[in-house]
Amino acid sequence: DEMLEIIKESIKRVKSFHQNQLEKSWFSHQEEGMVLGQLIRPLERVGVYVPGGTAEYPSSLIMGAVPALIAGVKEIVVATPLGSRLKMLPYLLMTARELGIAKIYKIGGAQAIAAFAYGTETIKPVDKIVGPGNIYVTIAKKQVFGQVDIDMLAGPSEILIWAEEGANTDYIIADLFSQAEHDENARAVLVTTSKKIAEQVQKGINQQIAHCPRKDIITGSLTKNGRIIVAKDKKLVIDLINQFAPEHLELQINDPWSYLGELKNFGAVFLGPYSPEPLGDYWAGPNHILPTMGSARQFSVLSVHDFLKRSSVIYCRRDKLLQDKEKVARFADMEGLSAHANAMRIRK
Numbered sequence: 001d002e003m004l005e006i007i008k009e010s011i012k013r014v015k016s017f018h019q020n021q022l023e024k025s026w027f028s029h030q031e032e033g034m035v036l037g038q039l040i041r042p043l044e045r046v047g048v049y050v051p052g053g054t055a056e057y058p059s060s061l062i063m064g065a066v067p068a069l070i071a072g073v074k075e076i077v078v079a080t081p082l083g084s085r086l087k088m089l090p091y092l093l094m095t096a097r098e099l100g101i102a103k104i105y106k107i108g109g110a111q112a113i114a115a116f117a118y119g120t121e122t123i124k125p126v127d128k129i130v131g132p133g134n135i136y137v138t139i140a141k142k143q144v145f146g147q148v149d150i151d152m153l154a155g156p157s158e159i160l161i162w163a164e165e166g167a168n169t170d171y172i173i174a175d176l177f178s179q180a181e182h183d184e185n186a187r188a189v190l191v192t193t194s195k196k197i198a199e200q201v202q203k204g205i206n207q208q209i210a211h212c213p214r215k216d217i218i219t220g221s222l223t224k225n226g227r228i229i230v231a232k233d234k235k236l237v238i239d240l241i242n243q244f245a246p247e248h249l250e251l252q253i254n255d256p257w258s259y260l261g262e263l264k265n266f267g268a269v270f271l272g273p274y275s276p277e278p279l280g281d282y283w284a285g286p287n288h289i290l291p292t293m294g295s296a297r298q299f300s301v302l303s304v305h306d307f308l309k310r311s312s313v314i315y316c317r318r319d320k321l322l323q324d325k326e327k328v329a330r331f332a333d334m335e336g337l338s339a340h341a342n343a344m345r346i347r348k
Contacts, residue, residue: 007058007095010282014066017285021304022070027313033320037313042072043149045124046307047116049131050080050092052108058095063287063302064131065099071307076101077126079116081108109133113140117148130302132289151302155293156185156225159277160246160266162237163192167252169200171273173208175250176201176226177218178277184220189244191229191237198228238262245296248277265297321347 027037048064050057065076078101080092088106096104105123107115113133119125129141130151141150159179163172176188192198205222209215231237238259241249245265253259256271263269267290268280281288289302325344332340 004094008098011062011098013283013285014062018067018070018304023308033317035315039311039313041309043127043307045075045126046073047126047129048076048078049112049133050078051133052081052083056089056091058091059282060131061095063289067304068307071304073307078104079107079112082106110136110140113137113144117144151306152291152299157182158187158246158292159248160189160244161250161252163197163252165194168273169204172201173204175276180218180221181214184217184224186221187225189227191231191240193231193233195230198230202228245294247290247292267291267296267301
């Protein structure tokens with residue numbers, strides 16, 4: 001019962017945040033004789049992929065489904081792998097029920113993405129696929145893009161922490177571990193101008209890791225992809241962050257707000273020592289489905305906008321068309337499209 005109440009509150013908080021992202025249709029009458037506008041409509045059917053490899057992820061279901069619900073998507077279906085468990089996880093079922101989702105397909109991997117994209121005897125095709133997964137899921141999403149829409153090509157989870165003198169190194173280590181425990185391909189990076197902080201974190205990692213249930217995964221991740229970087233000055237730190245474009249960026253520095261203007265590329269930023277990354281994963285409200293592997297330079301966090309279609313509306317009165325038609329026709333002539341030009345000149 002207690003866990004159910006926590007899930008309910010998490011859904012409520014995520015809904016409250018995403019409600020602010022709704023768009024409205026609009027029309028403009030700025031020119032006499034012409035009406036222009038944009039219609040906003042939700043997608044009809046969306047598939048949410050929920051990974052299920054080494055952990056249980058009701059939070060990924062919340063983050064994938066809530067913005068679709070807010071957008072007004074009529075049907076949301078879920079696919080998730082069972083792995084060796086052979087039965088559905090109870091917390092995932094509880095979360096789906098609270099979200100009003102009626103269909104969960106017990107299928108994972110690339111085959112789940114193919115089923116969403118092309119359909120099977122039992123699974124109807126969807127208009128869009130969202131949700132993170134392993135490398136096979138990601139490559140499958142890339143292959144079916146165009147047949148369906150997708151949210152993004154998300155790689156392994158990553159965190160970059162900028163910490164300076166005075167930061168609590170126990171907090172830093174715990175937050176690095178929070179991403180490293182996802183899988184051995186996850187990337188956990190600390191950057192600082194303080195050699196003292198770097199040395200304290202290096203020493204503390206060896207002490208803290210002994211108490212972690214998923215220490216083998218964390219050790220694998222830190223060995224393969226973990227970094228502690230000591231930079232000469234803050235400008236180099238800012239340059240590194242903007243080039244790295246991390247999925248999760250933590251600023252455990254003095255006055256983190258003052259650097260938001262210079263930091264351009266990140267999926268989500270966490271300001272100060274009491275805004276740890278898991279707060280964003282489960283509770284704060286913003287979406288945790290974020291661009292990775294440097295793609296935050298051009299991609300955005302999953303949002304309500306991803307589940308809305310924008311269609312243009314054009315109406316022109318006769319006298320307005322007669323006023324403008326020759327300019328349009330001459331533009332078409334210039335491009336060598338005589339039929340376009342004729343479609344204008346034929347109207348009298």
